[in-house]
Amino acid sequence: MRTSVLTLALCAASLVDAIPGVAQQVCLPMPRLLTVTPMGGRAGTIVEVAITHQHVDAAQELLFSTPTITAKPVLAADGKPVPDRFVVTIAPDAPLGVHDARILSRLGVSSPRAFAVGDLQEVVRTASNTSIAAALPLPLNSICNATTTDRAIDFYSFRAVKGGRVVVECNTLGIDSKLNAVVIVADAEGNDLLVSRNGGLLDFTPPRDGTYLVKVHGLAFQGGSEQIYRLSLREVPGTGPAARQDVTRRVSAFSWPPEGLSAQALTADTEPNDGPGPPQKISLPCDISGSFVPANDADVFEFPAKKGDVWWVEVASERLGMNTDPFVLVQRVTTTDGKETLTDVAELDDIAHPMKPGTFIPASTYTGPPYISGSPDVLGKITIPEDGIYRLRLHDLLGGPGTDAGSIYRLVIRQASPDFALVSWAAHLQMR
Known part of the structure; x- marks a missing residue:
């Protein structure tokens, strides 16, 4: 009997030794x-803010990616911290734009969220505003x-004067929101005047003095704490493209901006330059900012x-966050007996994928960047066939009719020179 018990014990010990060490690992949630x-x-x-989180037992600190923004817990009457509420101090010299906010807990530092x-x-907004009568008044x-x-429309009202220019923008995806917003400018009775179903800008010129409405809802009328938005109403002078709210930039392409390019273009396009009038005269190389408006x-x-000259033509618009697809046509201009003739030299369209996107099967191996x-x-070269005058048409x-009032572009024409691009990507996908 003792021999049988000893044999069983030895067999059990050998099985335990055979179990791989990785089976004993425990992964804590992020x-x-x-x-x-x-x-x-x-x-x-x-500003006093409230946070929501996952896999966090207690948020100890709220951290930001810039030292000009700090946070302290909100204290109750007994001096104890109120859970998930912080007082955020934004310094006067805090950089304008979008910054990362993270929480520190016993499990470590969290994933980031945008804070503008x-x-x-x-x-x-603190009270319900789901009817015209309950519309929240907003100053310009x-x-x-x-x-x-959820399953409702948020109403806002504002005062405007005839002939002015009011730009309405609902920022969602650029601040890590899950909302696909529909934004409508209406008259005081609720009759729609302008509509954007992709969260773009609405460039509104009031037809008369008075009160106007802004309606906001999700594309599928969804609601909830993660369906957040920042609705801006701005008076904008002139007729040029309206500036947008600062947003996070998605990683979908590289090669912008080119090395050595200044933050701002050196020249702006001058309207009218869209024909049949005279085109805008430029000299190469050039760096021009413009817009696809109207x-x-x-x-x-x-x-x-x-x-024999070789020039690289580059247009950035989609890479600047616009919902655009630029196209360039280069033509040679010849004049005979006072009659002008245009001959096509080159057509430039999309930038091809320089690297094949990675595959994710099996999940542990990545053969390329996890994005297209x-x-x-536009990025391409033109070789000049003859001395002369040439025209570049960009649209x-x-x-x-639904062109976004903020659809800007940047046109850069420079001489060809050797170049390279350095691309990096995370070894593992990260959830935000």
């Missing part, structure tokens, strides 16, 4: 910061922080060139 509300604040102010810093008055040149209401706008530039690295923007293939 802390995730889900929302920060309000989603931003004005530089030089103090602006220079406009900030408003936080302000930003309202809110979440959509709808179906095409900008034409004219320049002299010599036979091409772009609808948006997606341009139409």
Whole structure:
């Protein structure tokens, strides 16, 4: 009997030794910061925010990617911290734009969430505004922080004068929101005047003095704490492209900006330059900023060139966050007996994918970047066939009645020279 028991014990011990060590590993969940509300604040102010999270037992600190934004827990009457509430101090010199917010807990530092810093008055919606009668009044040149209401429409009102220019923008995806927003400008009775179903800009010119409405809802009328948005109303002078709210940039393409390119273009396009009038005359190399506004706008530039010259033509618009698809046509101009003739030299369209996207099967191996690295923007070369005058025509293939008022572009023409691009990507996918 003793021999049998000893044999069983030895067999059990050998089985335990045979179990791989990896089977004993335990993976702790990654802390995730889900929302920060309000989603931003004005530089030089103090904001009280509430957070939601996952896999966090208790948020010890709220951290930001810039030292000009700090946070302390909200204290209750007994001096103890109120769970998930912080007082955020934004310094007057805090950089305008989008910054990362993270929470520190016993499991480590969480994934980031966007926190925007602006220079406009900030408003936080606190009461229901799902009817015209309950519309929340907003002053011009302000930003309202809110979440959509489930199966309802959020109403806002504002005063405007005839002939002015009011730009309405609902920022969602650029601040880590899950909301696909529909934004409508309506008259005081609720009759729609302008509609955007892709979260773009609405460039509104009031037909008369009075009160107007802004309606906001999800594309599928969804609501919830993660359906956040920042609604801005701004008075914009002139007729040029309207600036957008700062947003996070998605990683979908590389090669922008080119090495040595200044932050701002050296020249702006001059309207009218879309024909049949005279084109805008330029000299190469050049760096020009412009916009695809109004709808179906095409900008034409004219320049002299010599036979054998090789020029690289690059247009950035989609890579600047625009919903655009630029197209370039280069033509040679010849004049005979006062009659002008245009001969096509080159057509430039999308940027091809320089690297094949990676495969994710099996999940442990990555053979390339986990994104498509091409772009609808333009990058290509032209070789000048003869001395003479040439024209470059630039337009948006997606341009139409629904053209976004903020559809800007940057045109860069430079001489060909050796170049390379360095691309890096994470070895593992990260959840935000």
